[in-house]
Amino acid sequence: MGKQEFLLPARPQATSADKRPKWNTIVLLASVSALLWKGFRHVDVKLLDSPTTAPICPQVPALSPQTHKHLLADIESEYVTDDFKSRVVEWLGGAIQIPTQIYDDMKDVGNDSRWDNFGKFHSYLEDAFPLVHDRLEVTKINTYGLVYRWEGSDASLKPLLLMAHQDVVPVQEDTLSQWVNPPFSGYFDGEFLWGRGTCDDKHGLIGILVTLETLLKHGYKPTRTIFLASGFDEEISGHFGARRIANHFLSTYGENYFAMLVDEGPTLTKAFGARVAALGVSEKGYANVQVSVASPGGHSSVPPTHTSIGLLALVLVHLEENPEPAHLTRTSPLYKLYQCQAEHSPNFPEKLKKALRKSLHSDKALKTAEKLLFASEGGDVNRIYLSTTQAIDLVGGGVKVNALPELAWGVINHRITTDSSLNATHSSIIDKLIPIARELQLDFEAFGSSVSTELDPAGQLTLSHFGDDDLEPAPVSPTDSSPYQLLAGTIRGIWETGRGKYSEEPFIVASGIMPASTDTKHFRKLTPHVFRYNHLGTEDMRPLKSQPQNGGKHSVNEAIRIDGYRDQIRFFTHLILNADEANLSLRIS
Known part of the structure; x- marks a missing residue:
């Protein structure tokens, strides 16, 4: 084919009349230009950028297995039976009855009898x-770490990795009377199954195992290899369990071995008239800082104005009164979540919606959106998610009622926002404490370096690391990838064929963050596609109206609604079957 020329239309020749100046037109154009120039002087420069034509928060369509659709239909017909419901109650209830509690001072496996319950x-x-343990390859890491491999x-296909942990937080003895049903009873009241671990995270582990057992029973043979990895000390950062499992994977298979990873994470929430599935594409960092105050001892009959405990109290109160500010940024995964809510939620505040739209190109609008967001429904929660939080969780000091304490200390747990870092967090704490250290006349040392000294110090203020758990915020998993599309499509498919089938509630799937730390922190080298998600609604974890929306996680009266839990099992089933058919190496343009 020869060279193709693109010709412009011929320009008509001007007549003598056309060549005469049209002064009225010129005057009009000059006036308009002046007005426009005057207006542009007050417009945010960034608004002059060409607006994007891409849709805001397009939703991934529902995804359902095609190759295995007949197999899935058989399994789904089993899931809705009363017999299956009874077996789910038995499976999860039996797991709850074994108190796999974990404590901060656990010694190495083999040197602490508190690990023995994991053997049981x-x-x-x-x-x-029985089918899972008979037909899958099972490897135990550091005695109690579990790795299941279904070849x-x-x-040539990268494997799917599912995760859930075996351990639970302890139940305080003095809270036993507050439990409606005993915490390790696994009691089922006809709607909710009660006990420690029902929501965090034995429901996840049992849900995956139920799925695998059911697939084996129905003769399923995977194309893509499936792994289940289960640590046993997630609640104390996973050093004995998940870290050892991750090291086993790295030494055996190498980096980036898995196509994607799915672990525990955010649940389905309700906001602004819509149901929201916020996938945890990142999680906050983690830092424990010990604050210590040392001062001269002596007899309590001749006390100073402030003992070391009093000085510590003033320091800690000062920190609590000056928390880290929360900011809405375009780099936060939550920014995309809010844009999605603005696009699809029927009751989203109109002013906030307009500010969010403009904030795509305007820093001024971004600040306005931030202010409106914190003042809207769920504003306090949004503020927590968008800031580095601090919680004073441990304190100690003094040895006798008539002796002045020579040392007092407290430990502050920080959850570092995805836009910050360990260094920024440590630097902020130091900056906050410099003025009060001077006010209280305390020498100040932070993380091994002297910050300030006083001529006649009343004591010594020291900041130090507590433990070895410090962790940077997690990398953000890409949302323009086939693993994200697979997960989002699976979630929508479960909703539309499950509890959302007869609901008029709009359903939104978007990126979000995990505000806590999970075992996924040890697996960052094994795949860039790390997701944290639980397909449970807030109503599935709230047996009492007086409970907060997260139910009894890490608290009293932890329980799970069994009908909602069946949707969690359906989620794992659909995810495995969908992953078997998906090309998880694609990048979505």
Whole structure:
């Protein structure tokens, strides 16, 4: 084919009349230009950028298995039976009855009898899920870490990794009377199953094992290899369990071995008239800082104005009165979440919606959106999610009632926002404490370096690391990828064929963050596609109206609604089958 020329239309020749100046037109154009120039002087320069034509928060369509649709139909028909519901109650209830509690001072495995319950738990799992333990390869890491491998028929496909942990936080003895049903009873009242671990995170582990057992029962043979990794000390940062498992994977398979990873995370929430599934594409960092105050001892009959405990109290109160500010930024995964809510939620505040739209190109509008966001429904929660939080969780000091304490200390737990860092967090604490250290006449040392000294110090203020758990915020998993599309489409498919089937509630799937720290922190080298999500609604974890929306997680009266839990099992089933058919190496343009 020869060279193709693109010709412009011929310009008509001007007549003598056309060549005469049209003064009225010129005057009009000059006036308009002046007005426009006057207006532009007051417009945010960034608004002059060409507006994007891309849709805001397009929603991934529902995804359902096609190759295995007949198999799925058989499984789904089983899931809705009363017999299956009874077995779910038995499976999860039996797991709850074994108190796999974990404590901050746990010694190495083999040197602490408190680990023994995990051996009993493993025996229970072997009895409860015979097909899984007979047909899958099971490897134990550091005695109690569990790795299940279901070999797929196509070794060229990167495996799917599912995760859930076995351990639970302890139940305080003095709270036992507050439990409606005993915390390790696994009691089922006909709607809710009660006990520690029902929501965090034995429901996840049992849900995956139920799925695997059911798929094996129905003769399913995967194309893509499936892994289940289960640590046993997630509640104390996973150094004995998940970290060892991750190191095993790295040494055995190498970096970026998995196509994607799905672990516990945010649940379905309700906001502005819509149901929202916010996938945890990142999670906050973590830093424990010990604040210590040392001062001269002596007899309590001749006390100074402030003892070391009093000085510590003033320091801690000062920190609490000066929390880290919360800011809405375009780089936060939550910014995309709010844009999605503005686009799809029927009751979203109109002023906030307009500010968010303009904030795509205007820093001034971004500040306005931030202010409106914190003043809107759920504003306090948004503020927490968008800031580095601090919680004073431990204090100590003094040895006798008539002796002045020579040392007092407290430990502050920080959850570092995804836009910040460990260094920024440490620097902020130091900056906040410099003025009060001077006011109280305390020498100030932070993390091994002298910050300030006093001529006649009343004591010594020291900041130090507590433990070795400091962690940077997690990298943000890409949302323009096939693993994200697979997960989002699976979630929508579960909603539309489950509890959302007869609901008029708009359903939104968007990126979000995990405000806490999960075992995924040890797996960052194994895949860039790390997601944290639980397909449970807030109503599934709230047996009492007086409870907060997260139910009894880490508190009293933890319980799970079994009908909602069946949707969690459906989620794992659909995810495995969808992943088997998906090309998870694609990048979505």
